[in-house]
Amino acid sequence: xxxxxxxxxxxxxxxxxxxxxxxxxxxxxxxxxxxxxxxxxxxxxxxxxxxxxxxxxxxxxxxxxxxxxxxxxxxxxxxxxxxxxxx
Amino acid sequence: xxxxxxxxxxxxxxxxxxxxxxxxxxxxxxxxxxxxxxxxxxxxxxxxxxxxxxxxxxxxxxxxxxxxxxxxxxxxxxxxxxxxxxxxxxxxxxxxxxxxxxxxxxxxxxxxxxxxxxxxxxxxxxxxxxxxxxxxxxxxxxxxxxxxxxxxxxxxxxxxxxxxxxxxxxxxxxxxxxxxxxxxxxxxxxxxxxxxxxxxxxxxxxxxxxxxxxxxxxxxxxxxxxxxxxxxxxxxxxxxxxxxxxxxxxxxxxxxxxxxxxxxxxxxxxxxxxxxxxxxxxxxxxxxxxxxxxxxxxxxxxxxxxxxxxxxxxxxxxxxxxxxxx
Numbered sequence: 001x002x003x004x005x006x007x008x009x010x011x012x013x014x015x016x017x018x019x020x021x022x023x024x025x026x027x028x029x030x031x032x033x034x035x036x037x038x039x040x041x042x043x044x045x046x047x048x049x050x051x052x053x054x055x056x057x058x059x060x061x062x063x064x065x066x067x068x069x070x071x072x073x074x075x076x077x078x079x080x081x082x083x084x085x086x087x
Numbered sequence: 088x089x090x091x092x093x094x095x096x097x098x099x100x101x102x103x104x105x106x107x108x109x110x111x112x113x114x115x116x117x118x119x120x121x122x123x124x125x126x127x128x129x130x131x132x133x134x135x136x137x138x139x140x141x142x143x144x145x146x147x148x149x150x151x152x153x154x155x156x157x158x159x160x161x162x163x164x165x166x167x168x169x170x171x172x173x174x175x176x177x178x179x180x181x182x183x184x185x186x187x188x189x190x191x192x193x194x195x196x197x198x199x200x201x202x203x204x205x206x207x208x209x210x211x212x213x214x215x216x217x218x219x220x221x222x223x224x225x226x227x228x229x230x231x232x233x234x235x236x237x238x239x240x241x242x243x244x245x246x247x248x249x250x251x252x253x254x255x256x257x258x259x260x261x262x263x264x265x266x267x268x269x270x271x272x273x274x275x276x277x278x279x280x281x282x283x284x285x286x287x288x289x290x291x292x293x294x295x296x297x298x299x300x301x302x303x304x305x306x307x308x309x310x311x312x313x314x315x316x317x318x319x320x321x322x323x324x325x326x327x328x329x330x331x332x333x334x335x336x337x338x339x340x341x342x343x344x345x346x347x348x349x350x351x352x353x354x355x356x357x358x359x360x361x362x363x364x365x366x367x368x369x370x371x372x373x374x375x376x377x378x379x380x381x382x383x384x385x386x387x388x389x390x391x392x393x394x395x396x397x398x399x400x401x402x403x404x405x406x407x408x409x410x411x412x413x
Contacts, residue, residue: 022117023106041121087094087109087116 002068003042005033009058016052017060020045028080036068089124091287091370093363095356100134102141123147125290127283129156129359148293150286155268155353158282163293170296176400177301190399190406191233191304194320195240197408199223201324202247204411205332215250219243233304240320247324255335258342268351272342273331275352276362280327281319283366288315288322288389295393318392321409326385330365339365374413 005025009017024045025033037045042064049060065071094100098111107118120141125148142149143164151159180186203219206212226239248264251273255261259273269275289312292299302313304320334340344358354362373382376391383391392409399406 019104019106022104022119024119024121026119027117035119035122037122045121087092087096087098 001039001042002036002065002071003034004063004065004071005060006063007031007058007060009053009060013052013054013058017049017058020048020052090119090122091367092118092123092126093367094126094128094130094132095360095363097131098133100132100138102138107138107141120145120147125150125287127286127363128152146294148286148290150289152282155351156279156282156359158286161286161289166293168294168296173296173397173400174298174301176402177298177396180400181301181303181307187303188230188233188236190396191236191317192227192230193406193408194304194317195236196227197410198240198320198324199243200410201321202243202328205324205328206247206250209254211253212250215246215253218246222246233306237304255332256338259335269353270350271352272345273335275345275354276331276335276340277327279354279359279362280331280366281323283363284319284322284327285315287370287386288318291386291389292318292393294390296397297393318389321392322385322389325409325411326366326369330362330369334362334365377412 003025005021007014007017007021008031021027021033024037024041025035028034042062046062053060094109096111098109101108101110107120107123109116109118123145126142127150129152139162142162146164146167148164149162151161153159180190199219203216206216206219222239222243226242230236230239245264248261251259251261255273259276261271261273264274264277266274266278269278289299292312292315297314299312299314301307302317305313305316307313340358340361344355344361345352346355370386371384373384373387375381376383388409395404395406398404
């Protein structure tokens with residue numbers, strides 16, 4: 001499945017959240033990650049995040065799509081191509 | 088699907104903030120380590136044990152290639168799927184002459200099937216197709232030993248390669264197949280593609296209980312993981328050759344993508360990038376599996392081939408090699 005993650009977290013914890021997300025997704029913009037992932041791994045990721053964030057203060061949004069094609073991504077201006085498999 | 092990473096540039100792989108970073112002089116990129124299955128390294132890359140330890144936690148296989156794109160070796164983390172039982176049974180199939188013959192024959196049969204499949208769509212190659220069919224049909228029933236089988240396979244492959252001149256661009260004329268080192272562009276392409284597929288298959292074998300050094304068609308103990316050579320017989324014509332045909336006939340790869348040295352020839356960085364991209368596309372292409380009733384990628388079919396072998400070894404079901412039906 002394809003997932004877009006955005007987060008709005010208190011400064012104290014923003015780095016912790018970023019570090020967790022970085023393992024699972026590719027970074028696209030400040031506070032935005034995206035990438036293909038399996039259900040199991042997504043659940044694992046959410047669990048890790050849940051132990052870090054403060055429930056009544058922070059929020060992390062997951063936009064989950066069954067397939068990548070469903071997401072019609074259009075870019076205005078700079079496209080930062082971070083997900084290429086050839087480095 | 089788990090991703091494959093190709094590192095073409097020079098830099099450093101490092102463990103930082105509990106993930107993997109690839110740093111070059113100009114840029115720094117985080118790798119989503121949870122989604123990586125294998126990394127092919129072509130550039131000059133530094134890495135230390137901290138990085139290796141972290142990589143092994145995730146069971147990621149590293150394949151190294153030298154400056155000319157030839158396979159140098161792999162780093163394989165501690166195997167998580169081990170089964171002595173399967174290994175013993177696999178060895179028993181090697182020791183029993185008939186059982187070994189059966190498996191070796193299966194690999195060659197599938198290889199020939201896929202070679203003919205590649206030629207069948209091309210009008211120019213009809214004569215060669217008939218020649219292969221003659222050679223194969225006459226030879227296949229008179230085989231009594233593995234070397235004879237390999238000889239037959241070699242003869243079929245020669246006819247197959249000589250047909251390439253009929254439908255590939257003139258620049259890529261091939262007199263004969265040459266390895267170690269390849270001396271002209273088409274041989275360089277085939278060699279590069281084959282070494283990529285060997286290591287991809289090795290990664291798939293790594294994730295199953297099979298032992299990569301016990302093989303059937305190729306003699307084991309050749310200081311190589313020869314089981315991956317066996318299985319690659321099936322997938323070389325199916326994946327590598329069709330990628331080469333596509334790239335050459337669409338003029339995506341031309342002579343300018345090769346560097347020629349005194350006695351050999353190899354793909355340059357730009358050419359390698361194009362090739363890898365197309366190969367990766369191919370590996371990710373899915374075809375609906377008839378029994379599983381779901382879409383399976385070409386890479387998935389490699390894994391399924393390993394599972395079929397295991398089932399054969401433990402006496403679950405008789406191995407029948409993949410024959411592309413699509």
